[in-house]
Amino acid sequence: MRTLDFYFDYRSPYSFLALSQVRKMDVEIAFHPLEIGDLMKQVGNVPTSITCAPKGRYVMTDIQRWAVHYGVSLNWHPQLLEIDASRLLRATLVAGQLGAMPTAVEAIFNAIWSAPAPLATAAEVAGLDAEELAERMDEPAAQDLLDEAAANAVSRGVFGAPTLFVGDEMFFGNDRLHFMQGHLARAA
Template structure:
């Protein structure tokens, strides 16, 4: 059975969920979105609009990272660049789509999450991008060039529209068939569905 993973690289909970999904031993269809566009379409509001919620989310994500045993060192410089409008965070999701076309998705997908949640890489600087992705066997110039194209942005907009139409209101969202599960803390329910178990029988 295949699951669909709807996510945005800017989401700490998407990062956390991604570290666990591969353990489900099932095929995964990756659907990057621009979550701000999806939220706008369904009249939801992102955490940064509520500073207390944003602070809590980072602290809570840190707890989950310890629980999972995965790195979690948010890239403050990159976040400030996005907040100041010096870096378009949507480009990360575009890079995920570009990586799919370039057949380098596995390496690039991991690197994109790592760049924001487990590194200090300055993606706004061409030299830093080249070094960061190059160390992971990825041609940063080719990836960024394709990610910046209007065609890839159109593909991302299509993903956004489809996600909103299916009822997505935030990320991470996982679909098992037509059944939707929202949040990193719902993966036990995803696991139950994949094994044909009732939700109430899901193991913690």
């Protein structure tokens, strides 16, 4: 089975949409959480959907179109702008140390984009002790993991989310999945 490296930030609805399709593929997913704002600063990228109001408005329509196209329920968490995404990303990396990263990724993405729920329940859904996770994700070691994740992403040429790799072949955005599927088919 081929391994797919999946670089994402929970705040990216396109990451959620891409994952909804990648889950259906015959691949093993290696998750790489990253703080998108930090990454973009490091590589000199600018979030044009934030800096350009007309594009920002269009993106909202585009996201809904993709959700319909994929048959995915997209229900924005009512406190999305208040969520400390860095903390969730650190929690995900700690969950990875505990052997539960895929389950944590699924639970957190669903809590934010599919079935909005208190994020504390995401730890429970992932089968983790919420208190232990909360304690460990706020330790300096968890921030070190997040910084290392960003450095790894930068070294691979990642400039946004979602970014997916099959080996050294990079695919950016949920709208490039068909190219990735073609690559996987040719490599099989």
